[in-house]
Amino acid sequence: xxKKILGGRDRVKVAVAQAxxxxxxxxxxxxxxxxxxxEAGRNKAELIAFSEAxxxxxxxxxxxxxxxNPHEWTDYMIALQDNSVVIPxxxxxxxxxxxxxxxxxxxxxxxxLDSRQGSCTVYNTLLFIGKDGNVMGRHRKxxxxxxERLYWGQGDASGIKVFDTDIGxxxxxxxxxxHMTLVRAAMIHRGEEFHIAVWPGxxxxxxxxxxxxxxxxxxxxxxxQSLIRVHAFEAGAFVLSACGFLTEGDFPERWHYIRxxxxxxxxxxxxxxxxxxxxxxxxVEPNFEKDAILYAECHANQIKAVxxxxxxxxxxxxxxxxxxxxxxxxxxxxxxxxxxxxxEDELPENELRRISEEFEISRDKLESxxxxxxxxxxx
Numbered sequence: 001x002x003k004k005i006l007g008g009r010d011r012v013k014v015a016v017a018q019a020x021x022x023x024x025x026x027x028x029x030x031x032x033x034x035x036x037x038x039e040a041g042r043n044k045a046e047l048i049a050f051s052e053a054x055x056x057x058x059x060x061x062x063x064x065x066x067x068x069n070p071h072e073w074t075d076y077m078i079a080l081q082d083n084s085v086v087i088p089x090x091x092x093x094x095x096x097x098x099x100x101x102x103x104x105x106x107x108x109x110x111x112x113l114d115s116r117q118g119s120c121t122v123y124n125t126l127l128f129i130g131k132d133g134n135v136m137g138r139h140r141k142x143x144x145x146x147x148e149r150l151y152w153g154q155g156d157a158s159g160i161k162v163f164d165t166d167i168g169x170x171x172x173x174x175x176x177x178x179h180m181t182l183v184r185a186a187m188i189h190r191g192e193e194f195h196i197a198v199w200p201g202x203x204x205x206x207x208x209x210x211x212x213x214x215x216x217x218x219x220x221x222x223x224x225q226s227l228i229r230v231h232a233f234e235a236g237a238f239v240l241s242a243c244g245f246l247t248e249g250d251f252p253e254r255w256h257y258i259r260x261x262x263x264x265x266x267x268x269x270x271x272x273x274x275x276x277x278x279x280x281x282x283x284v285e286p287n288f289e290k291d292a293i294l295y296a297e298c299h300a301n302q303i304k305a306v307x308x309x310x311x312x313x314x315x316x317x318x319x320x321x322x323x324x325x326x327x328x329x330x331x332x333x334x335x336x337x338x339x340x341x342x343x344e345d346e347l348p349e350n351e352l353r354r355i356s357e358e359f360e361i362s363r364d365k366l367e368s369x370x371x372x373x374x375x376x377x378x379x
Contacts, residue, residue: 005300006168006193014194014238015045015104016294018273018287019054020245023255024076026056026083030091033108034098040293041102046131046167048099048106051242051273052175052198053124055091055110056083058244060148060200061266068263076258080151084113084122088135092127100133105165107172107196109242112138114153121153126172126198128163136163141174142183158330162190172196178227186326188235188312193303195237199224200244202272202286213268218286222272229280236278236307238298243272245290278306325358 006012017036022028033050040048052058059080064073085091099106105128112125124141140155160183162171171192177183178197187195202219206212214222224241232239246269251259258264275284275296283296310316347355347370356366 005303006298007166009167009300011297011299012047012167013043013045013295013297014047014049014240014275015040015043016049016240016242016273016275016284018051018243018245018271018289018294019291020247020250020269021054021057023057023246023251023259024079024083025252026085026091029054029056030094034094036293037095037098037102037104037106040295041104043293043295045102045293045295046104047170047194047240048102048104049172049196049198049240049242050106050108051244052109052200053111054108054244055085056080057111057246058200058269059111059151060146061246061269062258062264063147064150064263065147072258072261077151080111080122081113081120084111085125085127086113086115087125087127087138092129092135093133095127096129096133096135099129099131103131105129105131105136105167105170107170107198107240109174109198111152112140122151123155124148124152124174125155126174126196128170128172130165137161139172139174142177143180145176156331157327160186160190160326160328162187162192168193170194170196172198175199178224178231182324182326184231185324188231188237189324189326191313192235193237194298195231195235195239197224197228197231197239197241198243199241199272201246201266201269202243202288203268209265211265211268213270214272219272219288225272225274225286228274228276229282232276232278233280233306233310234312236303236311238278238283238296238302239276241272241274241276244269245271247290278303323358 037048108127110125110127112123114121126139128136130136139159142155144152162169169192171187202214202222203211204214204221228239228241246266271288272286274282274286277283284294287294356363
């Protein structure tokens with residue numbers, strides 16, 4: 001049996017949609033995303049990526065704070081909830097239908113409204129949709145950056161996953177999550193072959209504002225441009241880097257007072273999207289055009305060639321020196337104590353061995369602890 005790279009394909013065509021949303025207008029932004037998905041599908045792309053928080057916008061361009069007018073703040077935050085996506089919902093069905101018509105996997109950034117009753121928390125989420133139009137899963141940003149914490153809750157370990165598909169293994173992280181070394185390592189260790197990296201723009205440290213647009217050749221001053229090349233090599237994966245775009249004309253009339261106010265900075269939402277091969281080379285150089293779709297052919301042999309030299313999951317790893325411990329389940333706020341115990345009488349041999357090795361505890365000690373737990377559980 002041969003090893004399947006990219007699902008056994010020789011090559012896969014991918015696309016990055018670098019487009020501006022209709023600011024704080026979920027319906028029109030989803031309509032625009034659907035058009036771009038279908039266009040990319042007509043051009044034979046089988047994987048299509050959109051930027052961070054594409055639906056209905058990256059809210060932290062608006063730098064609200066304690067000095068912000070309370071009425072202005074309230075209007076904005078309520079609108080963010082009203083224009084965020086519930087997963088699943090009619091919104092995801094519309095996007096799913098577009099993905100199905102295109103015959104492509106879609107990874108799109110969105111503001112996600114928590115579906116739990118009583119919660120109105122919004123998350124910065126990557127939504128993964130299959131070729132069949134169904135939601136495959138989601139990844140919620142683990143650590144909102146700086147003023148982003150005014151808008152978004154924190155994701156949990158359940159979103160650290162890679163999806164095994166007929167075109168290869170697809171994963172993704174949001175903005176500076178890609179600089180979280182251990183989280184990025186967890187994605188690599190799950191064997192991703194396509195890494196979706198999404199961002200709100202292309203920036204540099206400004207003189208008058210903390211963030212300004214990076215106007216250098218290729219946007220090379222922005223830390224994301226070096227990061228995606230490093231990650232591609234370390235993972236032996238293709239990186240689809242999708243950057244945000246927003247211009248003055250993307251604001252509906254309702255939000256002109258926000259656009260023209262003193263608390264918004266979107267000059268750095270100027271694109272910079274790119275596609276990188278596993279060797280860390282640009283297949284598509286950073287692009288700064290509005291409403292552009294970037295395409296690239298991704299060849300399985302490029303993964304094989306790089307991993308022959310550097311395989312971070314194989315011959316260039318030292319599990320005996322350093323290992324990664326990653327939580328897998330989600331973190332729920334309420335656990336019922338009235339439900340019967342689900343503690344299993346016996347753990348499988350491989351699980352006993354894993355726990356013993358991971359926590360460096362002897363088998364005798366581990367089995368003794370399990371006996372004590374059984375006594376407590378059954379009392």
